[in-house]
Amino acid sequence: MQKKEIRERWFDNHVIKRIEGENGFQRISWGEKGTRMYQVDYILSDNMVFVTGDLGDAAYSLTCQATFENIKDFDLSYFTGKLSAYERRRWDFDYTLAQEQIEEYIFDWCDVSHFDQLSEDDNELYEELLYAARNWDLQDHFEKAVFSIWENSNVSWFDGEAASCISDCGKRLPRSFIAYWVGLQMVAEQLESKKEKTA
Known part of the structure; x- marks a missing residue:
């Protein structure tokens, strides 16, 4: 396009x-x-x-x-x-793209099709990640926010590799x-x- x-x-x-x-x-x-x-x-x-x-x-x-x-x-x-x-x-940062990609990752990793099916901890993580995407307009700031969330997260499956995948969300050339x-x-x-x- x-x-x-x-x-x-x-x-x-x-x-x-x-x-x-x-x-x-x-x-x-x-x-x-x-x-x-x-x-x-x-x-x-x-x-x-x-x-x-x-x-x-x-x-x-x-x-x-x-x-x-x-x-x-x-x-x-x-x-x-x-x-x-x-x-x-x-990279430019595209919040709409980031939101779509975060949702896709989280739903896939949690094996659900809607956020209502997420556990309380998974839903809290999902909301934190969306909040970070909404409130940072630069890719490197969003990446830092994601790794900060990871360091403070109690969600067992959200490891460094998952955080790395999420930190790439929203990248647009x-x-x-x-x-x-x-x-x-x-x-x-x-x-x-x-x-x-x-x-």
């Missing part, structure tokens, strides 16, 4: 405004002509991809040479896994990181299209 929105709204009229260099070192200016809206510059150097522009700065360290031929086959998850430096938070990848895919598509036209 977010990929589609970025492609069709943010980058709908984006083109390669300028490309300099060749495989091994390239600089690409990606944007809509006549505007700086959502302007992104990519630098591909050896195994590194550097991103700068309106959406922030980031660096990716690849296990192969940074070429569009290689990058075009990367999926979002793989590419994001290569993120080595960035100026923004690694920031749109800027999705946009870096979508932009690279679209640049690769435009380069491929140009090759086909000149062939």
Whole structure:
């Protein structure tokens, strides 16, 4: 959904405004002509991809040479896994998503289908976790709250591993990181299209 929105709204009229260099070192200016809206510059150097522009700065360290031929086959998850430096938070926190995931975990671990079926202790834990999700708007703050709850919990099945699973609830990749990848895919598509036209 977010990929589609970025492609069709943010980058709908984006083109390669300028490309300099060749495989091994390239600089690409990606944007809509006549505007700086959502302007992104990519630098591909050896195994590194550097991103700068309106959406922030980031660096990716690849296990192969940074070429569009290689990058075009990367999926979002793989590419994001290569993120080595960035100026923004690694994850956004989504309370609605956190609530759904907490409920799913608790119901599964307690083998119930509704919170009314939880024991008193399990229900208290469930409410504490939901309260933590509602009251912290940053992922790292929520994680700390979950481990604090774990340290003070009397629920035997809520161990460190369970707390670790819960602490990951609500993680959502920031749109800027999705946009870096979508932009690279679209640049690769435009380069491929140009090759086909000149062939």
